[in-house]
Amino acid sequence: MKKIQCVILGYGDRSSRYAEYAKTKPEELEIIGVIDVNDLKLQQAKQAFGLSDACLYKSLEEFLQKDVRCDVVINGTMDQLHYVTTMPLLEKGYNILLEKPVTANPKELLEIEAKAKNCKVVICHVLRYTPFYSKIKSIIDSGKIGKIVSLQLNEHVWYGHFVNSYVRGKWRSEKECGSGLLLAKCCHDTDLMCWLNNATDPYMVSSFGTKSFFTENNAPQGATQYCYECPNQKSCMFNAEKFQIEKDFIPFYTWAGINKPLDTITLEEKREFLKKDTYGQCVFKTDMDIVDRQCVSVQFANGSIGTLNMIGGTSAAGRHIHVVCEYGEVVGYIEENKIIVRVFDKENVCYTQSVIDFSAENDLSEEDNSVGGHYGGDYYIMKDLVRFLNGEKTSVATTVISDSVNSHLICYAAEKARKEKLIVDLRKEYQR
Numbered sequence: 001m002k003k004i005q006c007v008i009l010g011y012g013d014r015s016s017r018y019a020e021y022a023k024t025k026p027e028e029l030e031i032i033g034v035i036d037v038n039d040l041k042l043q044q045a046k047q048a049f050g051l052s053d054a055c056l057y058k059s060l061e062e063f064l065q066k067d068v069r070c071d072v073v074i075n076g077t078m079d080q081l082h083y084v085t086t087m088p089l090l091e092k093g094y095n096i097l098l099e100k101p102v103t104a105n106p107k108e109l110l111e112i113e114a115k116a117k118n119c120k121v122v123i124c125h126v127l128r129y130t131p132f133y134s135k136i137k138s139i140i141d142s143g144k145i146g147k148i149v150s151l152q153l154n155e156h157v158w159y160g161h162f163v164n165s166y167v168r169g170k171w172r173s174e175k176e177c178g179s180g181l182l183l184a185k186c187c188h189d190t191d192l193m194c195w196l197n198n199a200t201d202p203y204m205v206s207s208f209g210t211k212s213f214f215t216e217n218n219a220p221q222g223a224t225q226y227c228y229e230c231p232n233q234k235s236c237m238f239n240a241e242k243f244q245i246e247k248d249f250i251p252f253y254t255w256a257g258i259n260k261p262l263d264t265i266t267l268e269e270k271r272e273f274l275k276k277d278t279y280g281q282c283v284f285k286t287d288m289d290i291v292d293r294q295c296v297s298v299q300f301a302n303g304s305i306g307t308l309n310m311i312g313g314t315s316a317a318g319r320h321i322h323v324v325c326e327y328g329e330v331v332g333y334i335e336e337n338k339i340i341v342r343v344f345d346k347e348n349v350c351y352t353q354s355v356i357d358f359s360a361e362n363d364l365s366e367e368d369n370s371v372g373g374h375y376g377g378d379y380y381i382m383k384d385l386v387r388f389l390n391g392e393k394t395s396v397a398t399t400v401i402s403d404s405v406n407s408h409l410i411c412y413a414a415e416k417a418r419k420e421k422l423i424v425d426l427r428k429e430y431q432r
């Protein structure tokens, strides 16, 4: 197997995790260059991969001018930059591992899909690659329990994560980030729906959702814009001093705006930062313009149906799936690493049940686990990518960009349906 030479575009949280694969499997992947507009990120990448200054690029334009040869570019820039950075790379024929969401609008999505015809473009739908969802896919594809009748998915976003990323963090504003909550958080789930059910295409979509908890009217009496001066500091569970400093939830998001290596940031710098940044604001008063709950219903062309419930701010994180097929069903919570398979027992007019436990399969070595998270999905997508680029057999998870289009169209359609209070016909809306 040939060693894959890779350039990173945007050495932020996500890309730096994928790049760890080059450390754990140096015989498979080599990082040969990094492009980032932030000098600190370039220096961190230089140190992590022993790169020379000539392999650091301050902009995509600089990289493109140098005609660097590599097997793949990992595009880990933020959502709103995916289109403008991916199109010139495709123009030059680069293969790309592109973070999700591909883009926030259908026109750009279909343009990227069309442009990608001669390149290999894999989207980071990392959940597909986990042993849990891969197993569900292979059970369904085996045909033993018949065709899919219905897919029910739930995503509960734990309140620590929700507050950090979607109330105070960089995904809180659709206006700024480009993506609403559904696209940013749940295009994984709509992808699972379409990938598991890829014998057909989504057809009609409806959706409801609101922002009803993280609103000004739920703020405690006398609450101020910033927590540091609020009279409710002691009683409020979201107080920024406790939430962001004491508990230090997801520090690489919270302190990114200070633009210093995390371990060098002082307590004083953090407190000063919270006096000015959204991370220090009352969760009921930020400029969050996205929903905190949403449900989506999908009618597929072959008559199967799908539902997704997304709740932001739950006590525990949880992704649940229940796929009902003609002759059986598959049920599971990914957090439990187990799936239950029920099959019609035609002789006895009841059913048989088996439990498949993935705890051992998800038990990656400490080294392999350093390649991100997502129940092993970040590690397995890199493992598959190397094989895909080598033209070798890959898992059921690896597909080309066209297989990611439907998941995005469902998100766009659901947002239109929710905002405009209608049912969206994907064929009419997107001429697919």
Ligand SMILES: NC(=O)c1ccc[n+]([C@@H]2O[C@H](COP(=O)([O-])OP(=O)(O)OC[C@H]3O[C@@H](n4cnc5c(N)ncnc54)[C@H](O)[C@@H]3O)[C@@H](O)[C@H]2O)c1
Residues within 6 Å of the ligand: 009, 010, 011, 012, 013, 014, 015, 035, 036, 037, 038, 041, 059, 060, 076, 077, 078, 079, 081, 099, 100, 101, 124, 125, 126, 184, 374
């Ligand atoms: N697959 C998943 O499950 C998953 C999980 C979280 C985030 N994401 C997505 O991954 C992407 C990256 O998120 P992140 O949290 O790693 O972002 P980040 O902000 O940590 O990293 C982005 C990097 O891009 C750099 N950058 C900005 N503008 C640039 C430009 N013009 N050219 C080159 N570099 C530039 C920034 O300096 C930064 O280093 C986002 O689209 C996000 O939504 C995906």
